[in-house]
Amino acid sequence: MNWRLKALGFGVLAVPAFSGFPVNCIPGALLPGADYGWLVYAAAVHLTILLLLGRRAYRFALAVALVISIPVVLLGAGISYTGLLISGWSQARQVVYAAHYVRLAVTMLTVIPLALSMVAVIPMHRLEHYLLQRSDGVKIAEKIALMGLRVFNHTLHFVLPNILEIIREEGVLSALRGRGGRCRDNPPPLRRRITGTLRMLTHIGVEAICAAIRFVPLWAEEISRLPGYGTEKQKQDHAPPSGRDNK
Amino acid sequence: MEPLHSRSTFFDCYEEREEAFRRQVDFRLARRYSGPALFWKDFSRISRAAMTGRAPGIVAYITSSPRDCLAFGTPRQVLTAALMTAGESGSDHRVQQVASRFGVSDQLAQPIRTLSGGETVKLAMAKTHISLARSSHLVVSSPFTWLSAGNRHMLDDLVEYCRQIDKPFSLLALNGEDDMSPIGPQDPFLALDPTTLRFSLRLTGVRIPLTLSLNPLTSGAGHAAIEDAHLELESPCLMTGENGQGKSLVARALCGALTMRGMAVIEASRASGAARLLFQDVLTQTLLRSFHALAGSGPVSNRGAVLGIYAGIRNGYAEALKGTPPSAGVNDPGAGRHSLLDIKAILVAARLAADPAAIVLDEPDWGLSRKSAIAFVSAVLSMAHRQGTPVILISHKPWWQPAARSAIAVSRTAGVRPEATDRPVFSIALRCQTGAP
Numbered sequence: 001m002n003w004r005l006k007a008l009g010f011g012v013l014a015v016p017a018f019s020g021f022p023v024n025c026i027p028g029a030l031l032p033g034a035d036y037g038w039l040v041y042a043a044a045v046h047l048t049i050l051l052l053l054g055r056r057a058y059r060f061a062l063a064v065a066l067v068i069s070i071p072v073v074l075l076g077a078g079i080s081y082t083g084l085l086i087s088g089w090s091q092a093r094q095v096v097y098a099a100h101y102v103r104l105a106v107t108m109l110t111v112i113p114l115a116l117s118m119v120a121v122i123p124m125h126r127l128e129h130y131l132l133q134r135s136d137g138v139k140i141a142e143k144i145a146l147m148g149l150r151v152f153n154h155t156l157h158f159v160l161p162n163i164l165e166i167i168r169e170e171g172v173l174s175a176l177r178g179r180g181g182r183c184r185d186n187p188p189p190l191r192r193r194i195t196g197t198l199r200m201l202t203h204i205g206v207e208a209i210c211a212a213i214r215f216v217p218l219w220a221e222e223i224s225r226l227p228g229y230g231t232e233k234q235k236q237d238h239a240p241p242s243g244r245d246n247k
Numbered sequence: 248m249e250p251l252h253s254r255s256t257f258f259d260c261y262e263e264r265e266e267a268f269r270r271q272v273d274f275r276l277a278r279r280y281s282g283p284a285l286f287w288k289d290f291s292r293i294s295r296a297a298m299t300g301r302a303p304g305i306v307a308y309i310t311s312s313p314r315d316c317l318a319f320g321t322p323r324q325v326l327t328a329a330l331m332t333a334g335e336s337g338s339d340h341r342v343q344q345v346a347s348r349f350g351v352s353d354q355l356a357q358p359i360r361t362l363s364g365g366e367t368v369k370l371a372m373a374k375t376h377i378s379l380a381r382s383s384h385l386v387v388s389s390p391f392t393w394l395s396a397g398n399r400h401m402l403d404d405l406v407e408y409c410r411q412i413d414k415p416f417s418l419l420a421l422n423g424e425d426d427m428s429p430i431g432p433q434d435p436f437l438a439l440d441p442t443t444l445r446f447s448l449r450l451t452g453v454r455i456p457l458t459l460s461l462n463p464l465t466s467g468a469g470h471a472a473i474e475d476a477h478l479e480l481e482s483p484c485l486m487t488g489e490n491g492q493g494k495s496l497v498a499r500a501l502c503g504a505l506t507m508r509g510m511a512v513i514e515a516s517r518a519s520g521a522a523r524l525l526f527q528d529v530l531t532q533t534l535l536r537s538f539h540a541l542a543g544s545g546p547v548s549n550r551g552a553v554l555g556i557y558a559g560i561r562n563g564y565a566e567a568l569k570g571t572p573p574s575a576g577v578n579d580p581g582a583g584r585h586s587l588l589d590i591k592a593i594l595v596a597a598r599l600a601a602d603p604a605a606i607v608l609d610e611p612d613w614g615l616s617r618k619s620a621i622a623f624v625s626a627v628l629s630m631a632h633r634q635g636t637p638v639i640l641i642s643h644k645p646w647w648q649p650a651a652r653s654a655i656a657v658s659r660t661a662g663v664r665p666e667a668t669d670r671p672v673f674s675i676a677l678r679c680q681t682g683a684p
Contacts, residue, residue, distance in 0.1 A: 125320045125358070132319075132327045133337065153320050158360050162531055169504040169524055169532075171601075199540070206283055207534040214277060214286075215318065217293040221275070222318040225305070225332045 006052050006121040013048055014118065016041055017111050032095060033102030042110040049117050057120065058113075065112035069105055077101045124153050137229040146226075150219045151212065159211040163204055172200060251406065252425055255418040261587040261614040264388065265311070268419050271386040272308050276315070279530050286535070307382035307414075311389040311614065312528050313371035314359065322346065322362070322370050323355040329377040349373035349401070357469075361457045363659075364527070365491020368393055372401045376408060385409050385416040391425035392613055395490040395643035423617025429648045435567035435622040436650060437629050444482040445516070446605055446637040448655075450677070451475050452509035453500055472674040473497060473511070478655060480679070482605075482637035483628050485651035492657045493675040494641045498524055498607045501639075513605040517635045523598035527610040527641075529591055538585040541593045549600055556630060557596035563626025564592070568618070587614045588623060595627050605637040612644065621646065654680040 016023045026037030050058045080097045084090065128149045131142045138146070167173070188196075258264035269276055277289035310316045319325045326345055327337035335341065346352040349369045354362055362370065379385060390402050409416045430436050453473040471493065488494050500511040502524035513522040526532040533541060542557065543550040585593075591611070598606055608627065612620035624640065624647070631638045639655075640647050648654075656678045 125324075128320060129324055129327070132324055132331070133339075138331075150319070157320065157358055161360060163534070165499065165504045166532055166534060169499075169502055169526075171503070171521060203534045203536050203540065210279075210283055210286055210290075210535055211531075213290060214279070215315075217275065217277075217290070217296075218316075218318050220294070222328060222332065226328060227331055227334070 001052065003121050003123055007118070009048065009052060010114065010118045010121060013045060014114055017114060031102065033099035033104075034106055035103075038103070038106050038110065042106060045110050045114050049113055053117055053120065057117070061113035061116045064116060065109050068112055069108040072108065073101050073105045076104065119156075124149055125157075128153065132226075134229075137227040138223075139229040142229075143223050143226065146223050147219060150223070151216065154215065155208075155212045159208055162211065163208060167204075251402065251418060254406070254416070255420045255425070257420050257422045259422055259616060260619070261311075261421065264419050264421055268308075268311070268386060268388045271384075271417055271419070272306050273304070275306075276310070279535070283535050305378070305382045306384060306386060307375045307378040308386040309371045309375055309388065309390070311392065312530075313393055314362075314367050314528075316371055317359055317367070317374065319359070321356055321358060322351050322366075325359070325370060325374050326355075326377070329374045333377050333381050335377070345373055345377065349376075357457060363491040363493055364393065364495060365395070365398065365489065368398065368490055369401065372405060376405060379405075379408065379412065379414060382414065384414055387416070387418050389420055389424060389614075390418060391420055392610075393490075396427060396645075397489045421614070421616040424612070426617055427645055429645050430621055430650060435569070435618060435625065437563060437567050437625045439483070439628060439650070440632050442632070443652075444632055444635065444637050446480055446482060446484075447514045448476065448478045448480060448501070448512075448677075449514065450477075450500075450509070450511045453511050454508040455496060455500060455505055456507070471496060473500060473509075474674055474676045476677045478677065478679045480637075480655070481652040482632065482639075483647075483651055484637070484639045484653045484655060485647050486639055486641045486655045486657055487643065487680070488657035488659075489643060492659045493673075494643075494657045495527060495609055497657060497675060497677065498609050498639075498641055502607055513637070513639075515604050515635075515637050517602075517604075521603060522605040522607060523601060523603040524607045525591065525595055525598065525609060525611065527613050529587070529594060529613070532594060533590060538589060538593055541590070541597060552600040553593070553596045556599050557593050559630045559633075560592045560596060560623075560626045563629045564588075564622045567622035567625045588619060591615075591623065592626075599631060599634065599636060602634075603636060605639060606631055607639045607641065609641045610643075611640065612642065612646070617646070624650075656680045 015021075023035070023037035023041045026035065026040070029035045030039060046058070046062075049061055053061075077097065080101070081094075084093060084097065128146060131138065131146050131149070134142065256267065258267065265278070269278075274289070275293055277286050277293060279286055308316060317325050319328055323342055323346075326342045330341055330345070331337040342355065343352060346355055349372055351366055351369050351373065354366050354370075357366075359367070359370070375385065375387075385405070387402070387405075394402055406416060406418075450473050452475065455471045455473070457469045457471055473493075473496075486494055486497070496505075497511075499505045500507055501513055502522045503511075504524060542553045591614075595606070595608070606627075608624065611624050611627070615623060628638055628650070640651065658676050658678070660674050660676070
């Protein structure tokens, strides 16, 4: 199946997530917060990803979804229940909180893999190439689209892999686990690991932002200089004679 | 070589050359070597100028890291945009024609990030060649650093073309970077400890995907293979090869910086961890961290040990140059921060402090004058050997041959394109060079 059909498939599949229809209209729930509508929808999303992208991609999407969802849900629930304990336990509010966080978990475990799959199936670099190949010049809207695609592609395919390479080279994860290098025999205390992790996350965040925007002026300049719609022919007529390929 | 030498302007240090380069390209590049604050100041100014239509005139330029002047995602896009901007047709046929001439026709659909250094250089040359017709002048930064001898003719052609179309050009270089003679008695190289430091390099079934970031989601893209090898070597070991043979890819595989299949390990007598790598593009490797953050980089690093090794490297550097250790920040005229040399030294120190099985220095001369580079490498070798860590030097320059006790030649098979043009597959062979210096 080509990417257009896959993208269309995921696009259609995303409609219930955005509109709430019909998933919110199906009555009944397996347990508070886990509505039948959302459970069926989640199953459909996961099955579609498995069928269209394969087992390897499905495992990856699911892993990312779990890594994001579990801390958010558990931390959120922890904070809410702590607040509930401090303000005086109420059975009714406890049930509301439980339903809320179950619903959040189901939603996140459905929407995150779906979003990742949508990003993965659309070949953004091909779209960029397609916009550049207009023989009659590039329209203003296309230039804006090119700029947006450029920032997206650069961040996803250049900035993030570079940062991942450095994280791997520095063995950040094994150091956090107290393995690797000198810390293998003498693992550092948990507090130091936590502050180190926070520091590293800050550096990564700063680098990611700066590296993502670094080339924006260069792209703006190069994209703005592309011949406008309808002027390509004129430019060709006025181009200086070029003998560089005749050497 | 001589005409280019006489037409080049030489500088003592990276920061001075970079400042001159930025002046020549109308300050359109933000500084990354001076921390996030200066980067942001530069970026705001450049974007304001660009967004308000006050962008400077067209200049054809190649940066000291040639990848930085390529605005798009693939070689095909870079060439198409350059041709269209130059008023030519960006048709596939024309793009293919230009790509063939510059030897990048097999890589047209490959993401620029996965191009080898040599392919990136060729692409930058091709783009500059196209843009020259509409540009006021040409500026090239440190061409002798990133061009191997085998590809030097491309720069000659570019300069010759400039002369033909009567465009002014500037080559900005660092002192001695065009000197291709091996290090000799006149160079500041410290004699190494005669003790033999042996290690072995073992690669089995290494396959490196040439895909983008979301590897598992973008299945079906091509991969590079490294042929199986088991080499017994002695430190310092020199990894050589022309531009584009895949030296950096091998280094990244050996140091675990890449997602890959198979096994690539360096085994030394005191191996106590993974091998570590100083990237060629050290500025990326800093993650914009300050000197002090680098000294304590990693979640659990030992700042005291790192600073101790750093001081040792600086003392070795000074000893090689027969002078006093350079004070931190002395080479940075702009920000009063640490120089590129300091940054390299602290990155190496942080790696050595982690007790790696080996340390790999990828093009350690990048951004340094010949004298500085030789003294720096000499100081690192001396420090690494003192703590029993083998060193692999990666370079296409013949400078290091007399210093090496073993050598590996890296060569790449011609690109083959199996079922689709966007699946380039090639393999890299490592051979222990017989008659190594």
